[in-house]
Amino acid sequence: MAEEADGQDTGAEASGAGVDPAAVALALHAAHSDPSIAEDARAFLRNQNSLIDIQKHHLHEQFKNLRLNIWEKRMGLLLRIATGFVGLIIAAGLTYMIWDASQSSGLLIEPFSVPPDLVSRGLTGQVLASQILDNLIAMQNDTATTRPNRSYTNDWDKSGIKLDIPETGVSLTELDDFLREKLGHDVHITGEIIRTGSGVSLTARVGGNGSETVNGSETDLNGLVQKSAEAIYRITNPNGYGSYLAEHDRLAEAISVAKSIADTGSRSERAYAFAAWGMLSGEQEGIDVSSRLLQQAMATEPDNVNAQRYLADLAEQKSLPEQTIRESKKTMSLAASDQLRLNPSNYAGDLNNQGFIDEQLGDLHGSAQLDRDFIQKAPTRAPLPSATSRLAQLDASDHDLAAARAAILNVPNYTLNLTPGFTALAVLRARILIDSELQDWTGVLSETDAFASTFQKYPGLPSYLPTMTVPLTAYAEAKLGKTADAEKHIAATPADCYECLIARAKIAEAEGQTGRADYWFAHAIDGQKSIPFAYYYWGEALLDRGDADGAITKFTIANQKGPKFADQLECWGEALIAKKQPDLALAKFTEAQKYAPNWGRLHLKWGEALGYAGQKDEAQKQYALAAGLDLSSADKAELAKVRG
Numbered sequence: 001m002a003e004e005a006d007g008q009d010t011g012a013e014a015s016g017a018g019v020d021p022a023a024v025a026l027a028l029h030a031a032h033s034d035p036s037i038a039e040d041a042r043a044f045l046r047n048q049n050s051l052i053d054i055q056k057h058h059l060h061e062q063f064k065n066l067r068l069n070i071w072e073k074r075m076g077l078l079l080r081i082a083t084g085f086v087g088l089i090i091a092a093g094l095t096y097m098i099w100d101a102s103q104s105s106g107l108l109i110e111p112f113s114v115p116p117d118l119v120s121r122g123l124t125g126q127v128l129a130s131q132i133l134d135n136l137i138a139m140q141n142d143t144a145t146t147r148p149n150r151s152y153t154n155d156w157d158k159s160g161i162k163l164d165i166p167e168t169g170v171s172l173t174e175l176d177d178f179l180r181e182k183l184g185h186d187v188h189i190t191g192e193i194i195r196t197g198s199g200v201s202l203t204a205r206v207g208g209n210g211s212e213t214v215n216g217s218e219t220d221l222n223g224l225v226q227k228s229a230e231a232i233y234r235i236t237n238p239n240g241y242g243s244y245l246a247e248h249d250r251l252a253e254a255i256s257v258a259k260s261i262a263d264t265g266s267r268s269e270r271a272y273a274f275a276a277w278g279m280l281s282g283e284q285e286g287i288d289v290s291s292r293l294l295q296q297a298m299a300t301e302p303d304n305v306n307a308q309r310y311l312a313d314l315a316e317q318k319s320l321p322e323q324t325i326r327e328s329k330k331t332m333s334l335a336a337s338d339q340l341r342l343n344p345s346n347y348a349g350d351l352n353n354q355g356f357i358d359e360q361l362g363d364l365h366g367s368a369q370l371d372r373d374f375i376q377k378a379p380t381r382a383p384l385p386s387a388t389s390r391l392a393q394l395d396a397s398d399h400d401l402a403a404a405r406a407a408i409l410n411v412p413n414y415t416l417n418l419t420p421g422f423t424a425l426a427v428l429r430a431r432i433l434i435d436s437e438l439q440d441w442t443g444v445l446s447e448t449d450a451f452a453s454t455f456q457k458y459p460g461l462p463s464y465l466p467t468m469t470v471p472l473t474a475y476a477e478a479k480l481g482k483t484a485d486a487e488k489h490i491a492a493t494p495a496d497c498y499e500c501l502i503a504r505a506k507i508a509e510a511e512g513q514t515g516r517a518d519y520w521f522a523h524a525i526d527g528q529k530s531i532p533f534a535y536y537y538w539g540e541a542l543l544d545r546g547d548a549d550g551a552i553t554k555f556t557i558a559n560q561k562g563p564k565f566a567d568q569l570e571c572w573g574e575a576l577i578a579k580k581q582p583d584l585a586l587a588k589f590t591e592a593q594k595y596a597p598n599w600g601r602l603h604l605k606w607g608e609a610l611g612y613a614g615q616k617d618e619a620q621k622q623y624a625l626a627a628g629l630d631l632s633s634a635d636k637a638e639l640a641k642v643r644g
Contacts, residue, residue: 107136107187107189107206107236108187108188108189109129109132109133109136109188109189110129110188110189110190111124111125111126111128111129112125112128112129112132112190112191112192112193113125113191113192113193114128114192114193115193115194115195118193123221128193128225129189129191131225132189132204132225132228132229132232135225135226135229135230136229136232136233139229139230139233139241139244140233140237140240142244142247142415142416143240143241143243143244143247143416187206187207187209187236188207189204189205189206189207189232190204190205191203191204191205191211191228196215198215198217199215199216199217199218200215200216200217200218200221200224201213201214201215202214202215202216202224202225202227202228204228204231204232206232206235206236209235209236210235212228212231212232212234212235214227214228214231234257238257238260238261238265238269238273239257239258239261239269239272239273239276241257242254242257242258242261242273242276243276243418245257246276246280246418246419247416247417247418247420249420249457251280251283251284252284254276254280255277255280255281255284257273258273258274258276258277258280259273259277260273261273262274262277262300267301267340268340270300270301271297271300271301271303271304271306271307271340272304272306272340274293274294274296274297274300274301274304274307275294275297275304275306275307275309275310276306277293277297278290278291278292278293278294278296278297278307278310279294279310279418279419280419281293281460282314282422282460282464283419283421283422283458283460283461284458284459284460285459285460286459286460286462286463287314287317287318287460287463287464288463289460290310290314290460291314294307294310294311294314295311298311301340303334303337303339303340304334304340305331305334305335305338305340308327308330308331308334309331309335309353311327311331312324312327312328312330312331312353312356315327316356316359316360317464317467317468318467318494318496318497319467319468319471319497319498319499319500320496320497320498320528321360321498321528321531322360322528322530322531324356324357324360325356325357325360325361328353328354328356328357329353329357331353332353332354335353352370352371352374352383352387354370355367355368355370355371355374355394358370358564359394360531361530361531361532361561361562361564361565362532362533362536362558362561362562362563362564362565362566362567362568363562363564363565363595364394364397364398364565364566364595364596365398365564365566365594365595365596365597366564366595367394368391368394368395368398368400368403371387371390371391371394372391374387375387375388375391384414384416385411385414385416385417385418385419385420385423386417386418386419386422386423386426388407388410388411388414389407389408389411389423389426389427389430390426391407392404392405392407392408392411392426392427392430393426393429393430393433395407395430396430396433396434396437397433398566398595398596398598398599399437399566399596399598399599399600399601399602399630400596400597400598400599401434401437401438401598401629401630402598402629402630403598404430404433404434405434407430408427408430408431411423411427420458421454421457421458421460421461422461424451424454424458424461425451425454425461425464425468428447428448428451428469429468429469429472431447432444432447432448432469432472432473433472435447435476436472436475436476437630437632438630438631438632438633439479439632439633439634440632441476441477441479441480442476442480444472444473444476445473445476445477445480448465448469448473466492466493466494466497466500467493467494467497467499467500470489470490470492470493470500470503471490471493471497471499471500471502471503472503473489474486474487474489474490474493474503474507475490475503475506475507475510477489478506478507478510478511479510483511486507487507490503490504490507496527498524498527498528498531498533498534499533501520501523501524501527501534502520502521502524502533502534502537504520505517505518505519505520505521505524505534505537505538505541506537506541508520509541509544514541514545517541518538521534521537521538521541525538530561531561531562532557532558532559532561532562532565532568533558533562533565535554535555535557535558535561535568536554536555536558536565536567536568536571538554539551539552539553539554539555539558539568539571539572539575540571542554543571543574543575543578546578548575548576548578548579549579551571551572551575552572552575552576555568555569555571555572555575556572559572564594564595565595566592566593566594566595566596566599566602567592567596569588569589569591569592569595570588570589570592570596570599570601570602570605572588573585573586573588573589573592573605573606573609574605576588576609577605577608577609577612580612582609582610582612582613583613585605585609585612586606586609586610586613589602589605589606589609590606593606598629599629600626600629600630600631600635601626601631601632601635603622603623603625603626603629604622604623604626604631604635604638604639604642606622607619607620607621607622607623607626607642608642610622611642619642620643623639623642623643626639627639627643
């Protein structure tokens, strides 16, 4: 059996196979009875242990190799992924370079040709081109416009940037230049300066778009550089150049430029030029010319959002509130689509036009807040002077006279003002509204007299006065007892002017002609049924006549037309006090306060209602608020009386 066992062991080692368990059991049984066999069994077991160790080591190495192979495959896969990702990045970068080059439309100014003697004195071609570039950038920065500007830059700074593309001998800059040259729309500005018999001649060439030569003395090189820059600006950005001229009181030149573009420009340029022509002509030639040109602008290009916006302004200036709402809604619709790209980001224009709509419906406080938002969000400076002067009017109409004065003071802080005449007119109206709120009728008339010098500079502005200031000044004349003047001036106002019709009624009321006043109130309502103001003023007149119930009827309708109009709420409260219903009056005053929080008279009457309701301490708080706000002389006297 021992021999059999040995034979099995040898075979196992030779084959590398495992040991038969039955043979091991027989060997162990024999070893128990025979010591020699026991020694052989121990040797056998040692050999088996060694074999097992070898097998374990072999398996361990196999597992190590297997894990290594797995990691090698993973790293290979990651490397292929990374290579593919880098390839995608390169492809994306090249795609972007191609797209960016195709969109390129900059204005690149190259070194000019300069005589050697000027070069020796430091006026190299690069220096001359840099001076022209500086003037171009200054003019562009000094132009109020809502249109996107093309960038002016030099064509030499980028030459210092060189990153070679491996194995090509081509730099990224050279590749970018090649793509822009083939795919882009950059315009290269070149030129030279030469001596003439009487001085020097400076010529600038703007790609294939034309050239301009200016002549002058060598001692006036700065002036020649400025003239050359203006010529380049006119060729490369004609509408911007027109705006630049208007802002620098060169209105006749600005209008001439707008006319020329309207005749010969591209679709978008013509649309913008027509709008600018209509607006600028208003200051110079009057409201009728402006209206005709803006209508022509819209007929020429129905997507002209700028002309449409000016039409909304014009409707407001003519005191046609329902038309103002319609034109403003149309403006917002065109601005949303902006087919001609005349209105980048709408420069918060949606806020501005929504403010127009809110104002016509009596939400003066909300409109003023939108105007503040508009001023803060406008990405360009172009509309800010006119927006700020409009804000002054809104604050004054909302009885916040401190805010109105602050807005007026802020208007001169803007260095760019595309329509200085209209801005001045808006400030005039704001001042008149402030004086009217304080019942300073003499002040109302003196404001207009002080404005007379502006007419010499902007001869078209007087045509706007019949609808923008005469309703206020004629009423002031009536309150001062100048009846003939009041009647004469109000009679000359347009028959469809809403504010003028209300003023006719108020003047008749001031003269004690109640029947005539009622006629004009009704006539104003017939023309603008959805607007709350005529209902309110009629109710105010009825209350002054002692007809509290009739007044409340009018205030109720006014509230339906303009629920956020504070004036009809406050006057409704006064009517309820007259009916000895102070608790109901308090509700109206509380609501009115949401829409006119800084109205001195509101807090005065609120305190009065609280006093009638027996809330003496609360009444004193309202009186204290009223004392800190603007009040007319009559209201100040009443406040002093109720406070004891």
